Amino acid sequence: MLQLVVRNLTKHPVRTLLTMGSLTVALFLICFLRSLVTTLEAGVEAADSRRLWVQSAVSLFVDLPASYETKIRDVEGVRDVCRWQWFGGYYKERANFFAQFAVNPDMLFDMWPEMEIIDGSKQQFLATKTGCLIGEGLAERYGWKVGDTVPIIGALFPLPGGAPWEFVVGGIYRPKKPSLDRQTLFFQWDYFSETQEALTGEPPAVGVYVLEADAGADVTQVMAGVDRLFENGPQRVQTTTEAEFNRQFVSMVGNVPRLVMFIGTGVFLAILLACINTMMLAAREQTHDIGILKALGFTDRTMFSLLLTQSLVLCGIGGGAGILLALGLEGWFNNALAASTGGFIIKGETIAWAVVAMLAVGLLSGIVPARRAQGLNTVDALRRS
Amino acid sequence: MLVPLTYNLRSLFVRRSSTLLTVFGIGATVAVLAGVLSLRQGFQSLFQEQGRDDIVIFMRPGANSEGESLFNRRTAQRLMKTEPAIAQDENEQPLASQECYVAVRRRKLGGGETNVPVRGVEPMSFKIRGEGIRIIDGRPFQPGADEVIVGAKLVGRIQNCKLGSVIQINTSPLKVVGIFESDGPFDSEIWGDLDRMLNALQRPFPNRVVSTLKAGVDLEALAARLEKDKETPAKVITERDYLASQSGALAGVLGLLGGFLAVVMGTAAVFTATNTMLAAISSRTHEIGVLLASGFRPIPVFLSFMFEALLLGLIGGLIGALLVLPLNGIETGATNFDTFTEVAFAFRVTPGVLMTAIIFALALGLAGGAIPAWRAARMKPIDALRRS
Numbered sequence: 001m002l003q004l005v006v007r008n009l010t011k012h013p014v015r016t017l018l019t020m021g022s023l024t025v026a027l028f029l030i031c032f033l034r035s036l037v038t039t040l041e042a043g044v045e046a047a048d049s050r051r052l053w054v055q056s057a058v059s060l061f062v063d064l065p066a067s068y069e070t071k072i073r074d075v076e077g078v079r080d081v082c083r084w085q086w087f088g089g090y091y092k093e094r095a096n097f098f099a100q101f102a103v104n105p106d107m108l109f110d111m112w113p114e115m116e117i118i119d120g121s122k123q124q125f126l127a128t129k130t131g132c133l134i135g136e137g138l139a140e141r142y143g144w145k146v147g148d149t150v151p152i153i154g155a156l157f158p159l160p161g162g163a164p165w166e167f168v169v170g171g172i173y174r175p176k177k178p179s180l181d182r183q184t185l186f187f188q189w190d191y192f193s194e195t196q197e198a199l200t201g202e203p204p205a206v207g208v209y210v211l212e213a214d215a216g217a218d219v220t221q222v223m224a225g226v227d228r229l230f231e232n233g234p235q236r237v238q239t240t241t242e243a244e245f246n247r248q249f250v251s252m253v254g255n256v257p258r259l260v261m262f263i264g265t266g267v268f269l270a271i272l273l274a275c276i277n278t279m280m281l282a283a284r285e286q287t288h289d290i291g292i293l294k295a296l297g298f299t300d301r302t303m304f305s306l307l308l309t310q311s312l313v314l315c316g317i318g319g320g321a322g323i324l325l326a327l328g329l330e331g332w333f334n335n336a337l338a339a340s341t342g343g344f345i346i347k348g349e350t351i352a353w354a355v356v357a358m359l360a361v362g363l364l365s366g367i368v369p370a371r372r373a374q375g376l377n378t379v380d381a382l383r384r385s
Numbered sequence: 386m387l388v389p390l391t392y393n394l395r396s397l398f399v400r401r402s403s404t405l406l407t408v409f410g411i412g413a414t415v416a417v418l419a420g421v422l423s424l425r426q427g428f429q430s431l432f433q434e435q436g437r438d439d440i441v442i443f444m445r446p447g448a449n450s451e452g453e454s455l456f457n458r459r460t461a462q463r464l465m466k467t468e469p470a471i472a473q474d475e476n477e478q479p480l481a482s483q484e485c486y487v488a489v490r491r492r493k494l495g496g497g498e499t500n501v502p503v504r505g506v507e508p509m510s511f512k513i514r515g516e517g518i519r520i521i522d523g524r525p526f527q528p529g530a531d532e533v534i535v536g537a538k539l540v541g542r543i544q545n546c547k548l549g550s551v552i553q554i555n556t557s558p559l560k561v562v563g564i565f566e567s568d569g570p571f572d573s574e575i576w577g578d579l580d581r582m583l584n585a586l587q588r589p590f591p592n593r594v595v596s597t598l599k600a601g602v603d604l605e606a607l608a609a610r611l612e613k614d615k616e617t618p619a620k621v622i623t624e625r626d627y628l629a630s631q632s633g634a635l636a637g638v639l640g641l642l643g644g645f646l647a648v649v650m651g652t653a654a655v656f657t658a659t660n661t662m663l664a665a666i667s668s669r670t671h672e673i674g675v676l677l678a679s680g681f682r683p684i685p686v687f688l689s690f691m692f693e694a695l696l697l698g699l700i701g702g703l704i705g706a707l708l709v710l711p712l713n714g715i716e717t718g719a720t721n722f723d724t725f726t727e728v729a730f731a732f733r734v735t736p737g738v739l740m741t742a743i744i745f746a747l748a749l750g751l752a753g754g755a756i757p758a759w760r761a762a763r764m765k766p767i768d769a770l771r772r773s
Contacts, residue, residue, distance in 0.1 A: 014756075015663055018656040025653040029646075058555045059489040060500060060725065061452060062586065094449065158447050233556045234587055238490070251497050259424075263417050267650055270413035274657035277406035281664040 001302070005310050008286065019278045020318030023361065026271035027322030031354050032333075033260045033267075035326070035346045039337075040250050042178040042345065047242035051111065052219065054209040054226055055245070057236035063205030064235055072209055075225045077217030082107035083189055085207040088156040089165065091142065098138060100152060100185040101207075102192035108133070111212050114176040120146035125170030129191045132167035136174045137183035137343075140335065144169055150185070157196060157204075165195070179242065182343065211239075268357065275365040279311050283369030290373050291381025304374040311366025312359070319358030323351060388681055388689035393696060400665060404697065407661040411701025411746050414650040416708035419734065419742040421643035423712060425636055427733040428719065432632035435569035436625030440513060441604070443594040443619040446612055450631060450724065451486045451592045454620075458483070461594050464617040470602040474512060481596035482509040483579055487586050488726040489554060492544045499720070499727040501543055502574040503533075503554065505582025505591070513597050518571065523548050523563035528578050531585070534563035536572035538729035542718060546575075557585035569628060573728045595624070634722035651749055654701075658753025662694055666761045673761050674769025683762040690758035691751065698750020702743035709734055709742070 009016050054072060056062040063085075073081050087100035109115065109122055118136060124146065125131045134144060144150060151164035159165060167187050175182050196204040213222045223239040230237050290303055326346060333344035397404045443464060448454035456464075465471065465481040472480045484507075488500040508528055511518060526532035539546045545561070546552070552559045552575065559577060566572050579591065598604070608621040622630075666673065676686055713734040718727050 012663075012667075015660050018660045018663075022653040022656040025649055025656075029649050057490065058586065059487050061487055062588075088453070155447065155449065155453055162447055236555050248498055251499075259421075262420075263646060266413050266417045267646075267653075270410045270650065271653060273406045273413075274410045274653070274660070277403050277410075277657065278660050278664075281403060281660075285664075285668075 001306065002309075004306060005313055008282070008289075008310055009314060012282070015278065015282070016314065019275060019314060020321065022271055022274050023315055023318030023358070024322040024325060026267055026361075027319040027354050027358055028325045029267050029322075030264055030357060031323055031326035031346055031350055033264045034350045034353065035330075035344060036337075037260055038347050038350060039343055039345050042343075043181075043246040044243050044250060046177040046179040047246055048114075048179055049219070049241065049243075050213045050215070051242045052211050052213060052223055052226075052239050053242060053245040054211060054237050054239045055207075057227075057238040060248075062235065063207055064209065064237065066203055066206055068206070068209065068230070068237075071229055072211060072226055075222060075229065077214050077222040077225070078211050079214045080107055080111055080212040082111055082210045083206045084210060085189075085192065085204060086156070087152070087154065087187075087192075089152040089154045091150070091152055094155075096142075098141075098183045098185065099181060100187065102189050102204075103186050105131075105133075105186070105188045107210075108186060111210065112180060114180050115173045116176055117171045118174045120169065120171030122171065126188075127170065128168055129188060129194075130166060130168050131170035132185050132187040133171045133173055134169055134186075135180075135182040135184050136172055137181075137335075138185060139172045141183065146170065146172065152185070157192075159195075159199070178343070178345070179246075268361075272361055272364065275311075275315070275361055276368060279307075279314075279365045279369050282310075283307060283373060286373075287376070287381050290376055291378055291383075294376070294378040295382060300374045303376070304370045307370035307373050308363070308366040311370075312362040315358050315362030315365070319354070319361070323354050323358075326354075327351075387685045388676060390689075390692065393689060393693040396665065396669065397693065397696060403661055403664065407658055407697055408701045408704060410657045411654050411698060411749050412704030412708060414647070414654040414749065415702050415705025415742045415746045417650060418643055418647040418745060419705060419709040419738055420712060420732075421639055421646065422738045422741060423709060423732045423734045424717070424719075425639035425643065426735055426738055427717075427730045428639070428721075428728070429632055429636050430733060431570050431728065431730045432628040433625070436623070436628035437517070437568075438623050438625050439597060440624040441596055441598055442622050442624055442627050443596070443611070444592075444622070446618050446620050448620060451484070452488070452724065454592050455590045456483070456592065456594060456619075457590060460617055461591055464594060464619060465596070468611075468617070470598050470607050472597045472599045474509075478509070479596065480509060480513055481594055482507040482513060483591035484510065484593050484595060485579060485583050485586070485588060485591045486593070487588070488724065489575075489586075494542060494544055499543070499718075500725055501539065502724070502726050503582060503586070504571075504574050504576050505579040505586075506576055507579050510595065513595060514567075517568045519566045520563045521566050523561075526562055526577055529581065530578065531557060531559050531581050532562045533559045533575050533577040534565050535561050536574050536576075537564050537566045538572045538716075539575070540564060542727075542729060554585040555587060557581075559585065570728050573726070594619075631723045632721065635719065638722065647745065651745070654749045655752045658694060658697060658750060659756055661697070662690065662754050662757035663760070665693075666690065666757045670764070670769050673764055674766050674771075677764065677766035678770060687758045687762035690761050691754050694750045694754020694758065695747060696750070697753070698747045699743070701750065702746025705742055705746060706739050709738075 056064055069081055069083065072078060082104045085102040087102060089100055090096050105126055125133050132150065138144060146169050148169045150167045150169060152167060153164045193203050213219050226239045227237055293303065330344060330346050337344045444451060444454035445456065461483050465479045474480050485505040486502060488502050490498055491501045493499055520534065521537060526534055533552060535546045548561055548564055550561050552561060611619045611621055673686065712732040714731050716729055716731050718729045721728050
């Protein structure tokens with residue numbers, strides 16, 4: 001019986017291969033599109049529940065006064081506060097875009113335990129004022145090593161004559177969770193602040209304050225406490241959980257996931273049609289064979305399962321190849337898409353969905369011809385050439 | 386002698402169920418491609434076609450967007466008063482205006498937050514733009530008052546954007562006194578008086594200066610001169626070029642997504658088309674034998690089957706086009722990755738998009754038909770006839 005399945009499938013090798021090929025493409029695409037969406041959302045899901053982000057209530061692009069730090073520190077339930085400022089620079093050319101932040105360097109290690117130093121050390125990072133810490137993604141992308149000097153052009157904070165800021169790599173980190181980006185450069189607040197003050201005569205403002213709540217503190221109350229502090233200005237703030245903070249960036253890409261879902265459905269339907277088509281063609285050609293088998297005494301039931309198995313095997317091999325292809329290319333996409341989506345990771349759940357989709361195509365495209373084979377009259381089938 | 390085309394038409398009709406399935410496969414592929422392209426088209430035309438060549442933008446040297454740019458007020462005013470290239474109005478006032486720009490956090494009507502640009506302008510901005518900004522409801526804001534006018538595209542999307550509502554920015558309540566339409570992306574923005582907006586946003590400086598140039602000014606020479614200028618250094622760019630530069634990232638992503646999907650889905654569609662044609666040919670072996678035996682040369686037979694494949698592609702393309710046509714004009718919003726703000730725009734299924742889709746469908750048909758047609762043409766008449 002199984003031999004028959006193999007025989008039938010290899011009878012028209014080109015056709016079988018092409019059908020499998022379409023399925024490979026379809027399943028690959030489904031894995032790819034869904035992973036795009038889940039990767040975008042990974043930062044939200046992995047967010048730390050005790051880290052809270054204080055940002056301007058007015059705009060993502062409005063800074064907060066440096067004087068807020070001590071006031072926030074005094075709010076009950078706040079254990080630590082770290083300044084972040086978006087530097088918005090680039091390496092050599094605008095296309096070489098990645099995030100850079102000026103931060104309080106000490107806090108970084110305390111408040112982000114998921115940051116694992118894989119080369120260099122905290123001491124090396126702090127040893128020189130211009131020291132910086134880079135994600136492993138950047139080390140891979142540009143080949144930077146500990147001790148290298150990295151020139152970054154400050155588009156938002158230009159130096160006279162358009163000269164680049166120079167940072168010395170003191171360490172390379174690897175995020176243990178997706179709550180931390182793997183292509184970020186962190187540098188020291190003091191260096192940033194002193195350079196800016198020398199240029200403009202004023203110390204720079206702070207982009208966001210990240211605070212860590214005490215282990216036992218009620219996070220909601222801490223957030224409300226910070227917000228209340230600056231209700232009457234000069235800048236109102238909006239304190240959110242890390243998940244909420246990350247979500248605002250995901251929702252900015254808002255319609256893309258919907259578009260992706262729309263496309264995924266389109267792809268799936270197109271491929272489904274193609275498979276049903278091939279299965280029916282194949283079954284029609286087998287009419288005579290089925291007649292013979294039936295005349296030999298094989299039951300209707302056997303005929304039904306023969307055709308269904310054929311379809312499932314075809315879909316299993318073709319679709320399986322697609323899933324494997326997606327898994328194989330995962331690492332490559334992870335690097336290629338690092339700058340735009342923050343990487344590319346295929347979740348187990350996505351693979352489960354893909355397998356379900358694959359079986360569904362196999363069943364649906366197998367059932368129509370299988371039903372037909374089952375109901376076929378032996379004499380009629382034999383009469384047909 | 387060529388094989389009569391009716392032969393192919395009829396045979397497509399005879400096998401109508403498998404023809405339909407193939408055609409829908411190609412149609413779905415093409416519809417996805419065309420859908421993404423028309424989204425991109427709608428976005429791009431807003432930025433690239435609507436930008437004006439006669440309006441120029443002055444920014445801080447090195448800045449690539451108005452968000453990055455900052456002008457000290459004194460520098461901005463000196464530039465406006467002393468730059469000889471800037472045109473003047475009938476009262477001999479320079480046709481130039483300082484503008485500030487910040488994307489502010491707003492709640493959407495359907496829930497969730499987004500970034501909406503707030504622009505503070507001087508009265509001259511309206512003179513410079515003329516009919517490019519049209520108040521369709523209410524009235525313009527009073528200079529010096531905490532009043533704003535709101536782009537028409539925001540009204541149905543963002544909270545508190547109706548005529549008469551109050552928009553709260555930081556500690557300042559701003560009253561909505563008018564709704565405006567515009568050419569270009571401005572009708573996704575909130576406009577108010579420059580000084581009141583700077584005050585509300587707690588900002589000291591405007592971001593850019595816009596102006597109309599005198600006729601005949603050489604823009605390149607002006608740009609080169611101001612780049613190095615000691616008193617008023619500035620980067621000069623036409624509004625058209627500026628807006629085009631602010632749409633590259635999203636347009637690029639949509640283009641890539643469209644291209645990637647077209648290649649991947651196209652591969653699957655070619656496989657399907659090849660399959661259908663192969664099956665068609667194997668079930669018509671006898672017929673092909675008859676054709677070859679009755680004197681048709683292999684090349685006409687090859688062409689005949691290619692024509693059949695092309696026809697499959699064409700019908701698929703037309704179906705794909707029909708599927709995306711209803712999208713035309715549907716308003717959607719997306720975040721412009723260059724400005725981080727949400728812009729509203731409509732899908733635009735242009736003739737160009739449709740042509741691309743149909744050409745792609747024909748290419749899919751041809752690619753799918755090549756192998757089967759070749760097989761048919763190479764059959765030996767005797768063998769083919771022998772097979773029943």
